[in-house]
Amino acid sequence: MLLVIIAAALIIGITVCYLRSITIALMIVIGAALSIGVSYFVYRAIYRIPIFPFMNLMSAFILIGIGCDDIFVFFDTWDQEKLEWLRKYQDKLLAENTNILLNSTNTHDDVLLNQKVKPSKLKRPSNAVQSRHRLCLFEHSQEIRKLFLLEEALIEIMSNTLKHAGSSMFVTSFTTAAAFFTNMLTSIAQNSTFAS
Numbered sequence: 001m002l003l004v005i006i007a008a009a010l011i012i013g014i015t016v017c018y019l020r021s022i023t024i025a026l027m028i029v030i031g032a033a034l035s036i037g038v039s040y041f042v043y044r045a046i047y048r049i050p051i052f053p054f055m056n057l058m059s060a061f062i063l064i065g066i067g068c069d070d071i072f073v074f075f076d077t078w079d080q081e082k083l084e085w086l087r088k089y090q091d092k093l094l095a096e097n098t099n100i101l102l103n104s105t106n107t108h109d110d111v112l113l114n115q116k117v118k119p120s121k122l123k124r125p126s127n128a129v130q131s132r133h134r135l136c137l138f139e140h141s142q143e144i145r146k147l148f149l150l151e152e153a154l155i156e157i158m159s160n161t162l163k164h165a166g167s168s169m170f171v172t173s174f175t176t177a178a179a180f181f182t183n184m185l186t187s188i189a190q191n192s193t194f195a196s
Contacts, residue, residue: 011064019075028071032063055190066176070169077165081157089153 008029015025036059043049043056186192 007061008064011061011068015068015071018072024071028064028067031067032060035063036060053190062176062180066173069172073168073172074161074165077168078157078161081160081164084160085153085157 012025012029015028016022019025036057039056039059040052043052184192
């Protein structure tokens with residue numbers, strides 16, 4: 001029993017360190033516990049099998065491992081998609097700021113042509129001002145993250161994450177399930193029972 005507690009603590013600890021979220025780590029464990037409860041109900045109530053071998057309890061660790069693997073893939077893809085969205089948004093803001101600066105420069109030239117004012121009397125925006133406009137986007141990236149992760153952005157990020165991570169999560173879960181389903185073909189009773 002001590003080894004079970006140590007293993008669960010290690011799984012939760014590593015997941016918390018990697019994801020930086022206690023809530024998600026606990027949800028993985030709770031999800032595995034609930035699935036074990038449902039499988040026990042199906043085993044006893046529907047299949048009416050009176051014996052529940054101890055080896056079947058080991059499936060909790062397998063479920064937690066599969067859950068952690070899928071969550072790690074999902075969160076890595078989520079972070080990549082979020083950074084990609086923020087990069088696109090910052091590029092869009094940079095393009096808008098460049099257009100504003102170009103329009104103000106064009107207005108400056110129009111004033112010169114219409115009023116025939118000597119160019120020495122009007123000042124153009126300096127390169128320092130233009131570079132400050134560009135740099136302010138990157139200096140305030142935290143504010144951009146807080147302000148601009150709108151509902152539309154979250155929907156776009158989530159849909160892209162599911163597109164990219166869904167297939168990887170399916171393949172990893174399917175190969176693990178296929179490996180355990182092959183145990184049903186064995187003549188060893190414990191392995192066959194564990195697989196079913």
